[in-house]
Amino acid sequence: MNRFTVLPLVVLFTTSGLANAAGNTSTLEQSGSSNTALADQNSAAIDNNIEIFQSGSLHNAEADQRDEIESTIYQVQRGTLNDSYSLQLGGANNSVLIFQSGTANKAKTYQLSTHNSKAIIRQGGVGNVAEIQQHLGSGNNSVIEQIGSVHGAFVGQYASFDSEAYIFQEGSYHDAIIKQEGAGHYASIQQMGASNSADILQRDMHNEADIIQNGDGNAATIVQVSWYNSAFVNQDGYMNSANIMQSGAGGFGGGHLVIVNQSGGMNDATVIQSGFSESANITQTGYGNKAVVHQ
Numbered sequence: 001m002n003r004f005t006v007l008p009l010v011v012l013f014t015t016s017g018l019a020n021a022a023g024n025t026s027t028l029e030q031s032g033s034s035n036t037a038l039a040d041q042n043s044a045a046i047d048n049n050i051e052i053f054q055s056g057s058l059h060n061a062e063a064d065q066r067d068e069i070e071s072t073i074y075q076v077q078r079g080t081l082n083d084s085y086s087l088q089l090g091g092a093n094n095s096v097l098i099f100q101s102g103t104a105n106k107a108k109t110y111q112l113s114t115h116n117s118k119a120i121i122r123q124g125g126v127g128n129v130a131e132i133q134q135h136l137g138s139g140n141n142s143v144i145e146q147i148g149s150v151h152g153a154f155v156g157q158y159a160s161f162d163s164e165a166y167i168f169q170e171g172s173y174h175d176a177i178i179k180q181e182g183a184g185h186y187a188s189i190q191q192m193g194a195s196n197s198a199d200i201l202q203r204d205m206h207n208e209a210d211i212i213q214n215g216d217g218n219a220a221t222i223v224q225v226s227w228y229n230s231a232f233v234n235q236d237g238y239m240n241s242a243n244i245m246q247s248g249a250g251g252f253g254g255g256h257l258v259i260v261n262q263s264g265g266m267n268d269a270t271v272i273q274s275g276f277s278e279s280a281n282i283t284q285t286g287y288g289n290k291a292v293v294h295q
Contacts, residue, residue, distance in 0.1 A: 023047040024065070035059045035077075042066045048088070049073070056080050063096075064088070071095065071111075079103050082123075091115050094134075102126055105146075114138065117157075125149045128169075137161050140180075148172050160185070163202075171196075174213075182207075185224075193218075196235075201225075204254070207246075215240075218262075222246075226254030229273075236263045240284075245272045256295075258282075264289075271295075 023046060026039035032055050039050040044067040052061045054077045062085045063073040069092040075084045078101040085107075086096045091114040098107045101124045108131045109119040117140040119132040128146040130153045139162040142155040151169040156179045163185040165178040174191040177199045184206040189198045196213040199221045207224035211233045218235040219242070226248030233242045240262040248254045255277040260269045267284040271293045278295035 024049070026050045028052045030054045032059075033057045036061070038062045040064045040066075046070070051075070053077070056082075059083070062086070066090070068092065068094070074098070076100070079105075082106070084108070086119075087111070089113070091117075094118070097121070099123070102128075106130070108132070110134065112136070114140070117141070120144070122146070125151075129153070131155070133157070135159070137163075139163075141165070142178075143167070145169070148174075152176070154178070156180070163187075174198075178202075189213075207254075211235075226252065226256075228254050229256045231256075231258040233260045234262070237267075238265045240265065240267045242269045243271070247274045249275045260284075 024041040028037045035054040037052045045065045047070045048065045049072045050063045052075045056079045058081045059077040060083045061075050064087045067090045068088040071088045071094040073086045073096045075098045081104045082100040083106045084098045086109045088111045093116045094111045095118050096109045097120045099122045103126045105123045105128045107121040110133045112135045114134045115138040117134045120143045121130045122145045124147050126149040128151045130144040132142045133156045135158050137160040140157045140160050142165045144153045144167045147170045149172045152175045153167045154177045155165045158181050160180045161183040163180045166188045167176045169191045171193045173195045175197045176189045178187045180202045182204045185202040186208045187200045189211045191213045193215045196218045198211045200209045201223045203225045205227045208230045209222040211220045213235045215237045217239040220233045222231045222244045224246045229246040231244045242260045244258050246256045253276045256273040257279045258271045259281045261283045264286045266288045268290045269282045271280045273295045280293045282291050
């Protein structure tokens with residue numbers, strides 16, 4: 001096992017091929033005070049790379065590669081009290097990038113029995129939390145970017161193949177969740193303002209979902225559980241709500257399209273689609289409008 005805990009003011013430490021681990025490399029560099037970093041590559045890990053760079057004070061970083069092949073973990077922390085953790089277990093050709101600046105941000109990535117996948121977290125500000133989980137899949141990409149304060153973001157790709165998930169948050173107190181199972185999905189959430197929430201769940205194959213929120217207290221949910229569905233939500237204002245459910249008859253079908261545009265405040269839109277190739281377009285401007293479509 002290669003295990004390194006590095007605490008001095010400035011340290012550059014590289015190792016390769018110790019404890020029967022083949023061709024692994026770890027590089028840890030710290031400047032500032034009271035930072036902690038741990039790189040752990042076990043004896044069954046082969047040709048992996050870990051790089052950790054910390055400047056500032058009171059950071060904590062941990063990177064574990066176990067039974068992993070030809071994968072990379074790269075963590076950078078600047079500022080104060082940032083925390084990062086990455087685990088790669090039982091996969092190959094995966095990569096992680098975590099970049100944090102500011103104060104008291106937390107980032108976690110888990111790639112378990114996963115191949116050819118990428119997880120990227122970038123955070124700047126105060127008190128942001130981000131987590132990416134990629135399990136039992138291949139060819140997935142996840143990106144979380146947070147600017148501001150007290151955001152929460154989560155991406156879970158489970159038994160997912162060739163899927164993409166993107167979360168961008170700017171402002172304060174946003175929450176975003178993307179979960180994907182199946183193959184060929186695309187999901188994107190963009191949040192600006194304060195206290196917006198967005199959730200996307202995708203199953204089966206080749207679904208696309210986009211949520212854009214600008215303002216305060218908006219909420220949007222998209223659930224896609226069949227094939228080739230598309231859903232787009234654009235909210236501009238405050239306390240607007242949009243809920244979309246797309247499914248197929250008897251577990252088959254799909255091919256649905258939903259577009260929801262809301263501007264103003266306290267508007268509510270709900271769309272439920274089942275069967276084959278349904279289409280709905282809702283536009284709400286003003287305050288307190290309510291629309292329901294059931295197809």
